[in-house]
Amino acid sequence: MTTASVPFASPAARDGAPYATVPQRYDAILLAGFGGPEGQDDVIPFLRNVTRGRGIPDERLEEVAHHYRHFGGVSPINAQNRALKAALEAEIARRGLDLPVYWGNRNWAPYLSEAVQEAADDGRTRLLAVATSAYSSYSSCRQYREDFARALDDTALGSVVEIDKVRQFFDHPGFVEAFVDGLVDAIRGFLADRLRVRVLFATHSIPVDDARRSGPRDLDLGPGGAYEAQHRAVAAAVMERVAAIVPEAADVPWELVYQSRSGPASQPWLEPDICDRIAELSAEGVEAVAIVPVGFLSDHMEVMWDLDEEALQAAADAGLRAVRTPTPGADPRFVAGVVDLVEERMAATPREERPAATPLGPWFDVCRPGCCENVRAGFRPAAAGIAP
Numbered sequence: 001m002t003t004a005s006v007p008f009a010s011p012a013a014r015d016g017a018p019y020a021t022v023p024q025r026y027d028a029i030l031l032a033g034f035g036g037p038e039g040q041d042d043v044i045p046f047l048r049n050v051t052r053g054r055g056i057p058d059e060r061l062e063e064v065a066h067h068y069r070h071f072g073g074v075s076p077i078n079a080q081n082r083a084l085k086a087a088l089e090a091e092i093a094r095r096g097l098d099l100p101v102y103w104g105n106r107n108w109a110p111y112l113s114e115a116v117q118e119a120a121d122d123g124r125t126r127l128l129a130v131a132t133s134a135y136s137s138y139s140s141c142r143q144y145r146e147d148f149a150r151a152l153d154d155t156a157l158g159s160v161v162e163i164d165k166v167r168q169f170f171d172h173p174g175f176v177e178a179f180v181d182g183l184v185d186a187i188r189g190f191l192a193d194r195l196r197v198r199v200l201f202a203t204h205s206i207p208v209d210d211a212r213r214s215g216p217r218d219l220d221l222g223p224g225g226a227y228e229a230q231h232r233a234v235a236a237a238v239m240e241r242v243a244a245i246v247p248e249a250a251d252v253p254w255e256l257v258y259q260s261r262s263g264p265a266s267q268p269w270l271e272p273d274i275c276d277r278i279a280e281l282s283a284e285g286v287e288a289v290a291i292v293p294v295g296f297l298s299d300h301m302e303v304m305w306d307l308d309e310e311a312l313q314a315a316a317d318a319g320l321r322a323v324r325t326p327t328p329g330a331d332p333r334f335v336a337g338v339v340d341l342v343e344e345r346m347a348a349t350p351r352e353e354r355p356a357a358t359p360l361g362p363w364f365d366v367c368r369p370g371c372c373e374n375v376r377a378g379f380r381p382a383a384a385g386i387a388p
Contacts, residue, residue: 008383016386020348027124035105036075049107067305077300087330112151134170136226137214142372145382165384166341171358174337182325186290195288201235203295205258208268216368233358275314288321
């Protein structure tokens with residue numbers, strides 16, 4: 001394996017080993033977000049960015065735009081990332097680390113290229129990235145890595161700036177435990193009223209072909225690949241923690257459901273859809289549902305519209321009581337967990353000493369060859385993983 005096997009990597013990651021074994025100094029944290037519009041005039045340009053290269057006309061984008069327009073054209077995601085950035089900065093300062101946090105988005109200002117350029121202008125050229133997505137798939141991991149590479153190309157800083165990325169943190173205890181309190185409250189309330197409860201763990205649906213290719217090629221994690229396996233493992237871990245607090249919850253059934261499908265009808269996506277599933281539950285004797293947005297870090301549009309509007313309405317239509325539990329957001333446990341991941345990478349903590357709440361983890365520091373392929377677009381240059 002050559003030193004070029006991991007493009008744009010720090011010296012500790014260039015050889016492509018799955019877990020860093022050499023401690024590494026970093027100059028700054030690169031917080032990578034999805035981005036969102038901040039007003040009505042931003043909505044269509046933002047959606048053009050999200051769908052770039054797909055040739056989707058504006059009239060079709062307007063079908064999605066009404067979700068944003070319902071909230072004044074403002075996505076909450078940027079405000080939430082500002083809050084997360086501030087919380088990370090406070091925790092980093094508390095630990096005495098010299099690591100400023102630069103924030104950039106994939107699809108709206110501030111863009112990743114702007115954040116990378118700002119860091120370089122400040123003399124911070126070895127960056128450790130934290131993507132605001134916990135799981136393995138093209139859209140939740142590799143696409144971020146491609147955007148890191150594109151930002152370096154756009155700024156002509158590819159020979160100057162190095163970017164590594166913390167491991168996928170789907171099963172870091174700080175992420176998992178942030179879902180527990182809300183589900184404890186929901187189940188306690190439903191059981192106190194003697195209702196038959198179902199827990200629905202909700203995440204973004206993705207094309208079946210992308211799910212199958214999520215994660216490393218040499219791991220057989222079932223037809224849904226790493227994406228589905230990771231979500232199921234996290235859901236099981238959350239339920240285990242809830243049952244330790246509310247023993248009756250051990251008998252409460254749960255399942256994984258999907259939302260926010262956006263592809264053509266001819267393209268298979270992961271199912272079942274949450275609203276379709278809710279419509280079936282009353283016939284199964286279910287009287288209440290606790291919806292846990294396990295696929296999401298914060299209350300952005302897919303949570304506020306697809307869950308708080310559509311899924312809760314579906315529950316009302318089915319005669320079910322329903323509660324949507326909180327996302328991690330800037331929960332102190334989650335924030336501390338992210339900084340733990342940073343320190344873990346800086347220290348090259350041995351794999352066996354890294355915390356993981358499921359048997360699937362801890363995940364890899366350096367993404368493996370062919371990880372999370374996009375079958376429609378093929379492999380594009382990407383940082384923080386072995387090429388392609």
